[in-house]
Amino acid sequence: MKTNALNALLAVSLMFGGAWICSDASAAPRQNASTVTTTKVYAPGSAESSSIYAWIRDKSPEYAPVVTGTEISVTTTTVSSDKATVAALPSPPVPLPTSGTPGQTITIISTFANGGFESWTYTWNSRSAGGGSWALSGYEYKKGNLNIQ
Incomplete structure (x- = not known):
């Protein structure tokens, strides 16, 4: 039994x-996916930084830069299963792109002389019908140690 x-x-x-x-x-x-992160720093008052401020004002006017004329770093992060696409990605272009790839992010950090900063993170959101848009997915502001005049 x-x-x-x-x-x-x-x-x-x-x-x-x-x-x-x-x-x-x-x-x-x-799928094997690769993540590529690139960062480029732009000098205060440069033509590139003016272009970046304009891009921010266009994409998120309610979070326009508080202080301009600062050093700016731009970081792009792209995830792709296509190794050829990942290998061909340039450093963050200026002017910043009007389109992206699904899930791609752009983070912009404006660093103030007094130790403060302002940062914006945008994520590319694709539409099922094609195309898409950059959406603000993160914002942070830190005043710094001195009063900004």
Whole structure:
């Protein structure tokens, strides 16, 4: 009697184990994705920094730069399973791009002389019908140690 119960238990476990293995084996294969992050710093008062301030005002006028004429760093992060696309990505271009790739981010940090900063992070949101837009996904402002005149 014990042998029949053990055989039945073994058969049930193999059945569930086999189903688990089959469902696991039929799962969609994972894509190998690469993440590329590039940063470029622009000098205060440069033509590039003026272009970046204009891009920020265009994309998020309610979060326009508080202080201009500061050093600006621009960081882009792109995730792609296409290694050729990732290898061909340039450093952050100026003017900043009007379009992007799904999930791509651009972070802009304006550093004040008094130790403060202002930062914006934008994420490219694709539309199912094609195209998309840069959406502000993060904003931070720190006044710094001195009063800004």
